[in-house]
Amino acid sequence: MAKPVQIEVWNPNGKYRVVSTKSMPGTRWINLLIQQDCRLEICTEKKTILSVDDILALIGDRCDGVIGQLTEDWGETLFSALSKAGGKAFSNMAVGYNNVDVEAANKYGVAVGNTPGVLTETTAELAASLSLAAARRIVEADEFMRAGKYEGWLPHLFVGNLLKGQTVGVIGAGRIGSAYARMMVEGFKMNLIYYDLYQSTRLEKFVTAYGQFLKANGEQPVTWKRASSMEEVLQEADVISLHPILDKTTYHLVNKERLALMKKEAILVNCSRGPVVDEVALVEHLRENPMFRVGLDVFEDEPYMKPGLADMKNAVVVPHIASASKWTREGMATLAALNVLGKIKGYPIWSNPNSVEPFLNENATPPAACPSIVNSKAIGLAVSKL
Numbered sequence: 001m002a003k004p005v006q007i008e009v010w011n012p013n014g015k016y017r018v019v020s021t022k023s024m025p026g027t028r029w030i031n032l033l034i035q036q037d038c039r040l041e042i043c044t045e046k047k048t049i050l051s052v053d054d055i056l057a058l059i060g061d062r063c064d065g066v067i068g069q070l071t072e073d074w075g076e077t078l079f080s081a082l083s084k085a086g087g088k089a090f091s092n093m094a095v096g097y098n099n100v101d102v103e104a105a106n107k108y109g110v111a112v113g114n115t116p117g118v119l120t121e122t123t124a125e126l127a128a129s130l131s132l133a134a135a136r137r138i139v140e141a142d143e144f145m146r147a148g149k150y151e152g153w154l155p156h157l158f159v160g161n162l163l164k165g166q167t168v169g170v171i172g173a174g175r176i177g178s179a180y181a182r183m184m185v186e187g188f189k190m191n192l193i194y195y196d197l198y199q200s201t202r203l204e205k206f207v208t209a210y211g212q213f214l215k216a217n218g219e220q221p222v223t224w225k226r227a228s229s230m231e232e233v234l235q236e237a238d239v240i241s242l243h244p245i246l247d248k249t250t251y252h253l254v255n256k257e258r259l260a261l262m263k264k265e266a267i268l269v270n271c272s273r274g275p276v277v278d279e280v281a282l283v284e285h286l287r288e289n290p291m292f293r294v295g296l297d298v299f300e301d302e303p304y305m306k307p308g309l310a311d312m313k314n315a316v317v318v319p320h321i322a323s324a325s326k327w328t329r330e331g332m333a334t335l336a337a338l339n340v341l342g343k344i345k346g347y348p349i350w351s352n353p354n355s356v357e358p359f360l361n362e363n364a365t366p367p368a369a370c371p372s373i374v375n376s377k378a379i380g381l382a383v384s385k386l
């Protein structure tokens with residue numbers, strides 16, 4: 001039997017019981033739920049990753065909706081329990097939902113929400129930060145200073161890579177990949193090569209226009225190319241950033257063979273999901289190629305790193321913080337809460353889940369719609385006319 005878990009209760013007499021498996025930033029999401037007659041229960045357990053049993057205990061015998069986290073395993077067991085408890089809605093507080101078995105949710109008619117759009121720039125900025133940190137060896141240099149090893153300026157001290165005029169490669173040029181590409185092209189005047197299953201005309205137009213602007217100002221224009229294979233990006237780019245979703249097609253997309261195609265002094269950045277890279281192969285590649293560098297926000301077996309990675313001077317590693325700006329995290333909480341609330345209230349789904357700004361305006365009542373439900377078609381939800 002599932003153990004009881006610690007909770008904090010808001011609006012105890014609310015009609016709808018909504019559970020959040022974690023405390024989330026900001027208070028707007030809490031206020032939106034309690035103003036709409038929800039009794040909100042927030043799990044306050046100290047452990048970071050809740051087990052399926054912990055979540056079963058939270059769902060209990062009556063629950064209208066759950067806001068959950070990307071660290072949780074939302075499959076058959078949880079959706080069946082939620083449906084049995086009368087639940088209609090689940091939302092990840094994340095844009096990625098590879099932790100959710102959507103087919104299982106469909107089977108029980110449970111809506112699955114995610115939080116696109118609000119993370120785009122914040123995540124792209126972290127990918128850009130990791131690119132720079134790796135190119136200019138910032139972490140190594142910081143450790144050196146703190147260890148009291150600096151004895152004065154030297155011509156060879158922490159020499160890294162100049163980005164200007166080099167080629168940035170983006171694999172997965174969706175919302176975040178495109179935002180990152182624009183930052184690197186505009187900020188550092190890099191040429192772009194990208195690979196995606198779909199053409200990104202907006203991105204191509206942006207680079208063309210910026211190239212024309214540079215040329216008109218007497219500067220070297222930037223260029224773009226849509227690669228016909230991922231291998232082409234790996235071979236040509238100097239800095240490569242990974243931004244696809246994680247699914248069967250992207251698992252170990254970067255493996256031993258593909259690492260071998262990359263330039264010896266290339267930089268690889270991963271802010272998508274850990275299993276997109278074969279981390280064991282990566283550690284071996286880093287060991288054998290000391291001029292090759294990586295910037296990693298995500299890991300194959302989070303929260304762990306594969307043996308040897310932590311010892312690599314040519315790796316910059318941070319703990320899955322790409323979306324960690326205050327505005328973004330509060331926005332994610334708001335979108336996740338409104339996905340659950342909207343479904344409970346019987347609202348239709350928002351017509352453009354890539355454009356969620358109306359839900360984020362603190363000074364206005366949010367639209368009567370669910371911002372982003374990934375299985376809306378499968379469970380037959382109507383689209384909002386707003």
Ligand SMILES: NC(=O)c1ccc[n+]([C@@H]2O[C@H](COP(=O)([O-])OP(=O)(O)OC[C@H]3O[C@@H](n4cnc5c(N)ncnc54)[C@H](O)[C@@H]3O)[C@@H](O)[C@H]2O)c1
Pocket residue numbers: 095096097116117119123171172173174175176177195196197198243244245246249250271272273297298320321322323
């Ligand atoms: N590290 C973090 O904190 C963090 C933050 C936000 C998002 N993410 C991850 O980033 C992912 C992307 O987010 P997004 O909002 O840009 O999503 P998105 O759907 O806008 O972009 C994903 C892109 O990947 C492409 N793609 C899918 N399969 C591919 C393949 N096999 N090869 C090449 N491209 C492929 C898609 O066509 C799409 O353009 C999320 O699913 C999530 O896993 C991580």
Ligand SMILES: O=C(O)[C@H](O)CO
Pocket residue numbers: 070093094095096097119320321322323324
């Ligand atoms: O998918 C997401 O939204 C992220 O990984 C959370 O930061």
